[in-house]
Amino acid sequence: CSSDLSIEANIGSNKAISPFTEGYATSGDNQFLNITGINHFDLGVRKMLNRYFGFKFDFAHDLIESQEGDTDSKPFQSFQNRISLQGYANLGRVLNFETFTKRFGLLAHGGVQISTFDGKTKAGASFDEYNGGLIIGLSPQVKITNKLVANFDYSFLLNTRQHLAWDGNSSADANNLKGEMNILSFGLTLYMGDKKKEHADWFIPLTPKQD
Helix, strand or coil, X not given: CCECEEEEEEEEEEEEEECCCCCCCCCCCCCCCCCCXXXXXXXXXXXXXXXXXXXXXXXXXXXXXXXXXXXXXXXXXXXXXXXXXXXXXXXXXXXXXXXXXXXXXXXXXXXXXXXXXXXXXXXXXXXXXXXXXXXXXXXXXXXXXXXXXXXEEXXXXXXXXXXECCCCCECCHHHCCCEEEEEEEEEEEEECCCXXXXXXXXXXXXXXXXX
C-alpha cells in the first residue's frame, strides 16, 4: 500500500502576457518568460486518489512589475493572490516511466482558480478587482528520497473576467475580460505518512510470479 498525501512549495518567475496598456510591459517583447527575478510563490496540498489521478488545493502570490533595464515601460507594480483546485494526472505511471527510470516523473494538472488583483497606478491611485478562470500545466519530478522530491513546473493561467490590464489601468475593449500569464517555478514536495511506504507518484505494485 502507498501513501498519497503531499505538501508542495515552489518559487519562480511569472510573465504576464496580456493585457497591457500602451506604454506598459514587464519585459522586452522578445522575452517569452520573464526570468529576471523571483516574483512567484505557491504552497499547496496534493492528494492522489490512486497511482494515476488526484487533486491539489493551493495558494499562490504573484508580483507583476516593470523590469528596470529590460523595457521602456512606465513604472508600475501590482499583485495577484489566487487559490486553485486542480486535478492531477500522473503521466509517469500512465506512460510507464518505470520501464526506463525510477527517479524521474511527470505530472499534468489543470483546474479552476479565483484571485484578487490589486496595486497602485503611477499616479498613486489604488485599484483592486476579483478575477477567476483556468490554470493548466506540467510538472517534471526528480525523486531525491522516498519522502522528498524536487519539482519543476510550467503553468499557463487564464483569467476570464479580468477588467483591468496587468498595469492597473482599465483594459481595452479588445482585451476586456481576459488575462494571460506564464509561470515557471521550482521547489520541493514533501510526502506525508509512513516513510517506509512509497508515495502513489512512484508506487509500482509487485507483479505476481508466474509458475
